Amino acid sequence: MLGRLESSEGMMRDMDTKKILNKLDYYRIYMILAVIFILMCLFAPNFFNTFNIINILKGMSLNAMVAVGFTVVMICGQLDLSIGSNLTLGAMVVIGLQPTLGWFPSLIVAVLAGSLVGAINGFLVAKAKIHSFIVTLGTMTIVQGLIFLISKGSALSVNDFTLADWLEAPLFGLFPPRVIITVSIVLIFFVLVKYTKFGKGFYLVGGNKETAWLAGLNTDLYLILAFILSGTTAALGGALLAMSISSAVPTLGVSSQMVVIAATIIGGTSMAGGTGDIFRSMIAVLMLVVLFNGLMCLGAGYEVQIFASGLVLAAVVLGESYALYEQDKVKGQRPALMAELKKGAL
């Protein structure tokens, strides 16, 4: 009978490799960001200066905000396709109501509108047990229709630019308030979801719903909250953007959708659920914006950006699927047998 030491040596070695790979996988987004950032600093003209960095941060704000809620939805193993329309909703409502209610109240209404859509999504997924793909595809169409209906397809704008100027101007010469607000919200929810007892529940629900239920968690509540958060942060992000340019168009959210989905996945959240976090989603958004910005400095047009980020996403999805494919092949292996094999005792 093979001694425990020998077989466990082999097992330990395997475990170490697995651990290292896992850690690498976790930090991949930081590595990608670092690589792209350095490349751009080296090769892109006009890239590394205060003004451009601030531009990058501004550019990341909208999608980083939307990604906050979307990430939580994906952690629960669900999909939210209504984020684009929710963000447009937030933007249009805040601008539309500003003349009557003033900035702050209309912001509240805008955000609540997003929360309402999120609540509907969550309820249909958790209680009516309809697949999230269907529900959010449906609400996206409905909300989009509503937006176009009410705005009659045209852009909205207000003449008050004081808030816009304030939101976009660097505070203390560094970061514009919009960026500060966005990053603050990202950090707050990052901590809430990843470091509180309640927040951890999202990961368990996504990791294994059955286990979560058996452990006493109210899985329906978690799902509903996830979607409410997604609707809220999407609307908030859209509203903030609209406030910073004092206008909103009905097609605002179209491109965001893909970027947010891409960033969340690239940042390490898998659709299977149970992994990922809000901070890395923001880093992934940042990475994409750095990529876009750098390409622009290099003279590449807006079009290349979309193409490039699409390629990164496809690569990540492909990589993850392939890894799962390989993993599946060796599921159920006996370590004792494998260890004997490696020892050449056979």
Added chain:
Amino acid sequence: MQANTENQDVRKREMGKVSSIISKLGVYVLVIALMILGTIISPKFLTTSNFMNIIQAVSLLGIVAAGVSFVTYSGNFVDMSIPCIMAFSGMIAVDTLKYGIVVSILCGLSTGLVIGIINGTVVGKLKANPIIWTLSVAFVGSGFMRWFYSGKQIYPDVNGGAAAEVFISLSRTNVFGTIPLIVIVMIIFMILGQFVMTKTKFGKQVKLVGSSYEVAKMTGINVNGVVSGAFIVTALTASIAGIFLTSLAKTGAFYNGEGYDFNAVTAIVIGGMTLTGGRGDVVGVLGGVLVIGLLSNVMTLIGINTFSQSIVKGIIFIAVVGINARSLRKLGRDDA
């Protein structure tokens, strides 16, 4: 003991019959209901020209839906890269018009073929999540088109030469002087699709894969090939629809095809197909397409504008899936 079992089996069978009747006719009940509604609302409804309008409006959707129903039937939900395939095929076709109409169309179709093969392999062999993957493909494709053509549209009459005439006329030809070519193509595809799905070996294999991937694999079916086949069929039909659409719009653009993903899913779902696969048929999908067409027509006659119509479509979409899921669950099957 045996009696207990027998009673249970019989009871389950009866319930199965009723619900299968409902799901078989279900969508056509809606079709008939809508037609009645339309007749009540407006005298303009029950006219040949109105019906021609309806069918024409949905013929492109019908072509797409006939194809993508295979992806759904195979248990892979839906192909979100359809709008991208449509746009891309159209643009490639326009771009290659200078080599003649035949080459142009072949190139357009090849574009779809290539994307279909890629989709099929990634989803079939690597078992990637079909929604996420096809969304990624849509993203890459759309990005590629924007980059390659610098964000611009391309026009057949500018590039094409003689072939351009033919290209533009594709979507404007009428067979027998009255019926548009597109409609004929849709009808052919529907018939073909139904035939392939229900009467060919491939169709049966798709059904098995959609009913249970694992069982199909252990039964000797080449699941990778079947799933690839489904995605290829979808991509080819999307290509054809895309070429027609581009011809109709006289413009090759990356945004062509927008909305076809949602509308195709809606048609399929209303038509009684479950997104988890193995259930439904193309006749049902045709019903779903007709419902969408009739719905739009009736709503327009009532005076509801386009935006409100999409709201109604969204609500019906969720409602139909929800009801379907509920009734299936009541029968003890949780596979909606």
Added chain:
Amino acid sequence: MNEVFSLDMKGVSKQFPGTLAVDNVDFQVKAGEVHALLGENGAGKSTLMKMIAGAFSDYTGQICVLGENVELCSPSAAKAKGVGMVYQELSLAMPLTIAENVLAGRLPTKGKIFIDKKAMREQTIECLKRVGLGHLDPFSCIKEISQQEAQLVEIAKTLGNNPNILVMDEPTSSLSREEVKLLFGIIEKLKKQGLAIIYISHHLPELFEIADRVTIMRDGKKIGTYNIDEVTTKSLVEMMVGRPIDDKPIKVKNQVLGEEKLRIENLTRNGFFHDVSFNVRANEVLGIGGLSGAGRSELARGIVGADAIDSGKIYIKGKEVRIKNMSQALEHGVAYLTENRKEEGLALRITIGENILAPLLKKHTKNGIYSAKSGASEVLEVMKELKVYPPDPTVTVGNLSGGNQQKVLLGKWVATKPQILILDEPTRGVDVGAKMVIHDTIRRLASEGNAVILISSDLPELVALSDRVKIMKEGRFIGELIKEDLSEETILLAANGEGDKLSEDIYAS
């Protein structure tokens, strides 16, 4: 002396459509004892355990926990009453860390809100130490540890809830000797802490090491409860199978065996099975016995190409073949009836006819057009032989009883007219009537010149049908039992690695 039992089940029964799985059973477990529950597959012990776990809301009879009458109608109710379950299948959340799994639902906090990572680490290590995994990093993911370690983590998780009653279902099936010793050490500690432990296992030798008392079940009824020193392996086996060992059943077969149909040489799939060699001849039924987890299903999958093998050769009728997938296997006349009929065997959402014809699509396709009609007669023929009820090929398989489903599954493979048929647990979860029909069909197939490989944990079945039985243990063939030595007792003993009837043939082919 009136002892209060930790668990006292009085006259409990559970009815399923078509079977009385548990029939008026009395079962008591004392605090601080390890009480083994024995019985063959289908004896009712897993149903009894599920009852304790709160899986059924419709059992009859009374259950008392620590003297208190309780209703164990849901998993959370059972948990609240101090029942801890350790199942064979893992119920861990894979993407999460060990700590998050072990402490699921009761994460330690600083000030009730924020996770106390230090406390998490400490508490998890404490739990892990109880199962000998104190050396693991509590923050490594479940994905990173081996299945064996995961099984121990599962135990640690259950222990963390401080149960009074612990039910362990085959806890050692994939553990190595050392890990088993560790587990037994843990169990000893738990005994001293007053836990009542119910231990389900087929590994008879282990029971003599760890159990205090043993209850044997058969056909849903309790046969008896004994102190462990009152029984021997032989007497336990006798009670499990229901008759004294010396009573050999009349063997009907005296078949003349035909040509060699299948020969396997040194088949290896790294980590699953190793260096397996055997052959089967026409008219022969080769049984493959062994404990669950021995690797028999993996072997079958390797032979038919469902999984890729790493080395070894396969010969059919003397000619070497390469089988890369199930389709090629079918072309060579090899069919495989899978172990789990619901996941890999039958597509429950479609009809009987569609399921039966599934492997025969090519046959009934002419010019690409598939005609179910041409296969209709085959379907009816098969359904008739196997007495499938209801005899209607348009019925959805999901609506059939377990026995009928299994018959349809067998029918599917029979219809392919295989020359080599591999059966994996062909009568699991099947009523007596269906079992008889299935056995008759298996005999018929063998007598018509085909080779049958029978993988089964059902001992009477193996004895009744096999001409000889190979025993598999931990991925290897450890020997063979010839016809004369074939009995339920010898198979069970051999599967545990005991018994003197086993002929060593590790290096023979």
